Amino acid sequence: MKTRDVARAAILVAVAVALSPFFIPVGITKCFPAQHMINVIAAVMLGPTYAICIAFIAAVLRNLLGLGTLLAFPGGMIGALLAGLAYQAFKNMYLAGLGEVIGTGLIGAMASAWLIGPVLMGKSMALGTLIVAFSVSTLGGTALGLIVLNILRRGGIWQPTSN
Amino acid sequence: MPPIDRPGLSPVAYKPIESGWIMANLDPRTRLAFLAAAVGAVLVTRRPETLAAESLLLLGGVVLLKADRRLGHLRHLFGPMIALVFVTGLVFFDLQTALTLAARLFNLLAVSFVCFQTIDPEEMAGALQKLGIPFGLVFILSAGLRYVPLIGRKIRNILDAQQARGIDLRPRIKNISNFAALLTPLVVQAFVLSDELALAMESRGFGCKNRSSRRTYSLRPIDCILMGVSLGGLCLLAWWERG
Amino acid sequence: MAAYVELNRVSYRYPGATRTLKEIDLTIPAGESTAVFGASGSGKSTLAYLFNGLIPHFFGGLLEGTVVVAGNPTRNTMVSELFPHVGLVLQNTDAQLFNATVADDIAFGLESLGYPAIDIRKRTHRISDALGITHLLHRSPETLSGGEKRLAAIATVLCLDPALLVLDEPFAGLDHRGTRIVSDLLRQIQRHGKNLILIEHRTKPFFTEADRCIIIDQGAVSFDGKPAESSGVLLDSHLMPRYPERRIRTRSRSDEPVLVIKDLSCRIEGRDVLSDISLSLTRGEAVAIVGENGAGKTTLIKHFNGLYQPTTGEVSFKGRCIRSLHPSARAVAVGVCFQNPNDQFFEADVRKEILAGPKRLGKYDRKWFEQICDTLCLHLLLDRSPYRLSEGEKRRVALASILVMRPEVLVLDEPTAGQDGRFKEILVHICGSISAMGTAMVVVTHDLDFARASADRWVVMHAGRIAGDGAPEEMREKHLSILDNATDRPPRSVAGCV
Numbered sequence A: 001m002k003t004r005d006v007a008r009a010a011i012l013v014a015v016a017v018a019l020s021p022f023f024i025p026v027g028i029t030k031c032f033p034a035q036h037m038i039n040v041i042a043a044v045m046l047g048p049t050y051a052i053c054i055a056f057i058a059a060v061l062r063n064l065l066g067l068g069t070l071l072a073f074p075g076g077m078i079g080a081l082l083a084g085l086a087y088q089a090f091k092n093m094y095l096a097g098l099g100e101v102i103g104t105g106l107i108g109a110m111a112s113a114w115l116i117g118p119v120l121m122g123k124s125m126a127l128g129t130l131i132v133a134f135s136v137s138t139l140g141g142t143a144l145g146l147i148v149l150n151i152l153r154r155g156g157i158w159q160p161t162s163n
Numbered sequence B: 001m002p003p004i005d006r007p008g009l010s011p012v013a014y015k016p017i018e019s020g021w022i023m024a025n026l027d028p029r030t031r032l033a034f035l036a037a038a039v040g041a042v043l044v045t046r047r048p049e050t051l052a053a054e055s056l057l058l059l060g061g062v063v064l065l066k067a068d069r070r071l072g073h074l075r076h077l078f079g080p081m082i083a084l085v086f087v088t089g090l091v092f093f094d095l096q097t098a099l100t101l102a103a104r105l106f107n108l109l110a111v112s113f114v115c116f117q118t119i120d121p122e123e124m125a126g127a128l129q130k131l132g133i134p135f136g137l138v139f140i141l142s143a144g145l146r147y148v149p150l151i152g153r154k155i156r157n158i159l160d161a162q163q164a165r166g167i168d169l170r171p172r173i174k175n176i177s178n179f180a181a182l183l184t185p186l187v188v189q190a191f192v193l194s195d196e197l198a199l200a201m202e203s204r205g206f207g208c209k210n211r212s213s214r215r216t217y218s219l220r221p222i223d224c225i226l227m228g229v230s231l232g233g234l235c236l237l238a239w240w241e242r243g
Numbered sequence C: 001m002a003a004y005v006e007l008n009r010v011s012y013r014y015p016g017a018t019r020t021l022k023e024i025d026l027t028i029p030a031g032e033s034t035a036v037f038g039a040s041g042s043g044k045s046t047l048a049y050l051f052n053g054l055i056p057h058f059f060g061g062l063l064e065g066t067v068v069v070a071g072n073p074t075r076n077t078m079v080s081e082l083f084p085h086v087g088l089v090l091q092n093t094d095a096q097l098f099n100a101t102v103a104d105d106i107a108f109g110l111e112s113l114g115y116p117a118i119d120i121r122k123r124t125h126r127i128s129d130a131l132g133i134t135h136l137l138h139r140s141p142e143t144l145s146g147g148e149k150r151l152a153a154i155a156t157v158l159c160l161d162p163a164l165l166v167l168d169e170p171f172a173g174l175d176h177r178g179t180r181i182v183s184d185l186l187r188q189i190q191r192h193g194k195n196l197i198l199i200e201h202r203t204k205p206f207f208t209e210a211d212r213c214i215i216i217d218q219g220a221v222s223f224d225g226k227p228a229e230s231s232g233v234l235l236d237s238h239l240m241p242r243y244p245e246r247r248i249r250t251r252s253r254s255d256e257p258v259l260v261i262k263d264l265s266c267r268i269e270g271r272d273v274l275s276d277i278s279l280s281l282t283r284g285e286a287v288a289i290v291g292e293n294g295a296g297k298t299t300l301i302k303h304f305n306g307l308y309q310p311t312t313g314e315v316s317f318k319g320r321c322i323r324s325l326h327p328s329a330r331a332v333a334v335g336v337c338f339q340n341p342n343d344q345f346f347e348a349d350v351r352k353e354i355l356a357g358p359k360r361l362g363k364y365d366r367k368w369f370e371q372i373c374d375t376l377c378l379h380l381l382l383d384r385s386p387y388r389l390s391e392g393e394k395r396r397v398a399l400a401s402i403l404v405m406r407p408e409v410l411v412l413d414e415p416t417a418g419q420d421g422r423f424k425e426i427l428v429h430i431c432g433s434i435s436a437m438g439t440a441m442v443v444v445t446h447d448l449d450f451a452r453a454s455a456d457r458w459v460v461m462h463a464g465r466i467a468g469d470g471a472p473e474e475m476r477e478k479h480l481s482i483l484d485n486a487t488d489r490p491p492r493s494v495a496g497c498v
């Protein structure tokens, strides 16, 4: 059983990295959905431990290949963890999606803001701007992840584990 | 960054640049320690003068590594983020803070970029394994890396196949409902591939307990000295910035 | 001779599925090589998984009867103990080669067994010498050609010196040159007294050299005997296709060309992939594009429907440059059905899948849809999930999803790869009906018999150029060296690997 999960994790990492140049322009910002989509899928299919490992390794690879920056670490791992925990607790993929959005859009953005400059943490308005900017990607990615999961379920490729 | 229309078009984009000479003779663990110390150094920096000095140093590093062309790829990621932080700083604080924030972010991104570019992915895997990270995790890293170009090729094939039947997949917001046509076949095939990969791993003894390694690394005195120097430097800087 | 493998009344069902293998009795003496044939989905790969214990240890499911390999009953022996004795080479070389370089891949099995680094290095060099792949050791599998990948995949298990080698469709997707290299290697391995089990759809390569031939039909052994005696059975069970005689129609000069390619060349990353290609297609014509792996066939057809912009030259459809049309209009002009049907499926059922294109363009024509379903016999599949179809059915659905756009030119990229004889017969029939509707047909293929049965004109490609264009027989004779008989380097000895 374990071999199968490791193999699945490796391929999900590859998908997250290979898709990472893919973005959708949204107004003045850009939505990079890849990592967040994989976070939701990994959280639902493999659980929190694998999800966070996948996010970590994907971030390392993106940095190694010059496809991402240091912010890929807080921007991917926290969401993966929360999504995985949410799915483990409630067995509901929409709540996993919510976990990802909160984890990345709120906590991830705060962690990144703290890395950039602790002064940012002092002013809620400034923090708010960053949070909104960070949320574009996670919202798009989570939506796409949920759509894909739904199609997989209807097509009979994957079944959610029952409680 | 590969052209927006066709993510993954260029397999070159997935290859790390050659940086061989700079730290080629060091144990990968030393390079990891160096990376950690460098990132730490940027994080503990408080004074504007030190920040500026670091920025200059990093720019030098980028040129030295001949990585500026590659950095150009990254400006899609770097540029907007630095601009956003700068504007936020300007609106909610003052010019001085805005500049400090932007410089700090630049340093942070650039330092990780420069350091990561000197690490060869396979050595990274070796280093992690030597550091006692479980083989499963290291395997995910190396196999993930191996399959990135393959998945890139798959993405390209799917884009071609879907566009051949009239489904518009150019990354526009109006096409968002069509993206399922890219992502679903991709994820489905990723699962098929992962099942086959699991078969291949299992039939070559992935689960075996007493695994050996074809690569051997050993810490030489120079490695230990350099590790000590970089950690010492970090502590010194932290103390200086505090004082 | 002692039996190396013994299967005693073996039945198997995958978890949650019906019985895949039914009461198989099989004894393979040491040193015998066996070719296994069977229709798509008959259970050949499943049989392969029995030998190294993947069934039952990895797949679970219900295994009845006993499998004994090298004296070990597989039910009580883990895969990790069996794999040094039984080398399994999967059909998909991309899965088989999962490390950064070929050298790492060859080393993986040895590392699992805990060999010291120095022994690993020695063995890697010995095996790569024997197979002639030393120059590939430091390359990533991603950069290898199909034939090279296959050799490397075989090397990854051969380095463990297994007594039994099981190969799942080793010739799939290879051109004659790759086929030749792999079958030479198999011959060498055979000569060294190893057991070979070869699972195949293609009946030409290596077949006659096997000691024994087994045919699996719906999970049960339906023939077991000498290869020489099997050809009648193979034909009768449609494993070897039996094509109708084709009368070649030459095109009349008066026909208006639909698609014209003029002086096309294409550079990708500084390499000339295509140069000086000129070609024209008329209504109702049936053309086959044949040539070696990497000759540029797929790249060429990606220019047909404007997916690629030619570096120089032009592709025009009825007098207009194809790139000047809107992307959706291109799909209506030239339909291209790519090699892998799984690249297309994203809807929950076949009906939606076929209509995905027309629905988006607002061009749903019910009558035409019904007609296509008739031609391709799809009525019974319409409500099923496309992912759950057999490979042949998937291909038909993919073809329908292109045809439903009513393209005037239809291009099929390697439609027969990995398919059994029955599907090939059906496909020749389908191609005939499509041509009869007036669509210009292009098939890209390595399978010359199929090309002969489905096309009136052959375009032979070699190294990015058109080497010849004309009637099949003429082309076959003129370009023997490209199509059939290229002189390869002499086979090396695998003496070193034992």
Ligand SMILES: Nc1ncnc2c1ncn2[C@@H]1O[C@H](COP(=O)(O)OP(=O)(O)OP(=O)(O)O)[C@@H](O)[C@H]1O
Residues within 6 Å of the ligand: C014, C015, C017, C020, C038, C039, C040, C041, C042, C043, C044, C045, C046, C047, C391
């Ligand atoms: N993991 C699985 N779970 C359930 N059913 C399976 C699984 N793998 C294969 N099957 C089913 O078992 C049957 C035999 O499959 P198998 O792959 O052995 O066929 P095959 O003869 O190798 O076909 P092909 O020539 O297409 O490779 C098929 O009907 C297939 O749907």
Ligand SMILES: Nc1ncnc2c1ncn2[C@@H]1O[C@H](COP(=O)(O)OP(=O)(O)OP(=O)(O)O)[C@@H](O)[C@H]1O
Residues within 6 Å of the ligand: B009, C146, C268, C269, C273, C291, C292, C293, C294, C295, C296, C297, C298, C299, C300
């Ligand atoms: N996007 C690309 N980037 C780099 N090289 C490419 C690309 N597409 C094709 N090539 C190269 O162009 C050559 C022709 O490839 P192509 O896929 O057209 O061959 P083919 O005739 O279809 O081969 P096969 O029979 O194996 O399918 C190959 O050497 C391939 O490596």
Ligand SMILES: [Mg+2]
Residues within 6 Å of the ligand: C044, C045, C046, C091, C168
């Ligand atoms: Mg099979």
Ligand SMILES: [Mg+2]
Residues within 6 Å of the ligand: C297, C298, C299, C413
């Ligand atoms: Mg091709």
